[in-house]
Amino acid sequence: MHGAERFSAALNLQQTLILAVTLILTGLAVAFAFRCGLFNIGGQGQYIVGSVVGLQMGVWFSSLSPVPHVLLAIVAASLAGAIWGGIAGLLRATVGAHEVITTIMLNWTALWIASYLVGFGGPLQDPRAGAVPVTKEVSPGAKLHVFWGSAVLQGLHIGFFIALAALVVYWLVLARTTVGYEVRAVGFNAEAARYGGIDVARNYFLAMAISGLFAGLAGAIDVLGWQFRLDLTTVQTASQIAFMGIAVALLGRNTPIGIFLASILFAALLNGTSTRNLDPSIFKPELAGNLTRIIQGLVVLFVGADLLIIYLWRLRRKLKLGRPKAVPPREVPQE
């Protein structure tokens, strides 16, 4: 490869990995709740809360030295995400409110509150921006270090390693700790877990809070890693990426390696169809972006349909050997 090609290839890979960081973390947010038998559609809200808190922590405390400053911003944002997710967990644990409803409501609540904060005349709007609804920029010390590529051209930041670490933490917590054991037990069968002496309500709360923690972390890393400031469009559209975490978790089957691979796939799809990478005269980026969504939908659809494989398998047997392979019907427990 020549220099220029090499350069643009590196740039594209950096962009893909930056997107993958977000997808890994929002995927983990969905996956962790899934393991507890909960469906966290609230990644979007938890992500927004995380990015607003992360941003503001990055703007304040500019006198701190870089490492504590970044840590402070990240921890505060993760906690904010955990609280936002924890509300849904708490409601599920105490009054039994369905987490699908509560997380959706929390998503929109977070979206509008953030729009107010960031928007024109809002408390976080940069006074120097005039009529433009945009916040102040994160202070230089709080920006994540870029270790590959140039910081000006949005190179790959160390958030990538944080995401990788999060994958390991996810596995460790689920596979090697009491909390993880209990969460999985509740996810397998809440009644059996209760009978076994596990506090189901407590685990619902914990699982949602930890889920929210991952999503909040994603918000903080994005804002400290490459967005640096928030505007209305970022709040209202970029958070859709958080929604893609659902597809990532489903395709990755809630396993760390699966989530990693799935997020690379979706990140590449997103990056490859972005306005920056497509020549509008060849393929309109708006069309391509929607094609990505269709592909996403198809992937999720077919991932869910494992029985389709068995059907196809049987069909092949039938055609080749003339007799269907006996597949014992899966027994679905009633009650």
Added chain:
Amino acid sequence: MIAPAETLVQLRRSRWAGPRGVAVFGIALGIVAFWLALPPVTERRVVVPVVIGAAAILLGLWAAYRGELRPGWGAVAAGILGIVGGIFATRAAVPHLDAVITWSALTAATLRFATPLTFAAIGGMFSERSGVVNIGLEGMMLMGAFFGAWGADRTSSWVGGLVIGAAAGAALAFVHAFFSIQLRADQIVSGTAVNFLALGITGYLFQDIYGNNGTPDNLPGVPDVHFGFLSHVPPQGLGTFLDDAFGGLNLMVWLSLALLVVSYVVMFKTPIGLRIRSVGEHPRAADTVGISVYGVRYAAVTTSGALAALGGVFLSLGFVHSFSENMTAGRGFIALAALIFGRWRPFGAFGAALLFGFASAFAPRLENVEGWANYGTLFQALPYVLTLIAVAGVIGRSIPPAAVGRPYVKQ
């Protein structure tokens, strides 16, 4: 366990008597406390809402003490909200109040906001009552919104839009049905996938067909229905109110109300409804008596798609008269919430849709209060916060159909 007939009668009687009834009365008092401070009554003394709100709190506390925890605390919350709202309203200037609270316009707007939710929630009811979780309502609405607009554009008539929109929603629902019934995929996974598909398909076609110009301006819309006689209803004030509130509503608003009654009758008073519900509660038993579980579920899910799509058609052809990408903006999910909130019953879901519609209609008006214009965006969160409080406080646990979410394996 079968309860003897007397017990059932007692249960029914005791449901509203005693602490529970008192708590509901308390909730009503809390609302009245706020209402009195608003036009047309416009009570200006702070004492009135405070005293009535305090009464609501006391009743709630008593009910909570007597064991009716949730309605009791609901009454306490209503009382506090009544006092706070009442104090705010008595402090505000009368012209401001009149600008915010116009009951007739609020009623009309509430119904308008509730209509798409009603369609989708009732659609969802058919699906979920038959035992198939339908998280894809959002996508089905979106299909209806786009294909309704496209169909109306192509056939140059709104009827064509209605039919094509509903068919598109039904087609998407059929995909969901095939994967979740035949292939026994996880219904939530399949529903999520269907949402992505709808977002992509409508977005792609919209960009491809209409591009940056958007849907044509002369899109044939669903007509409004005018009832001239309403303004002649005897007392002058009532007549004007009725005319303003109900005189110029869109045809589809009335359709949604009709659908409400029809779906209630079908679901709870006919053999078809009994079949749907039995398949959703105990598919094996239904199978044993000769009901085709797959057949019923296919029909129910496809119907739900068509109904949800009608909600989408209302958005594009009855409400804003154009289509834009992802224009449903989460309404399908809210309809799902309304369905769960309304305990999988048509009137319950409609009530939840009305609550949500009222909050949506009310919130933008708060901007008219002097000095509050800046908080405009913040008020948009109000419907969601209210729903959250309502779900958490008053309603709580809803019990879904027993077999919902479980694939059925034929034997």
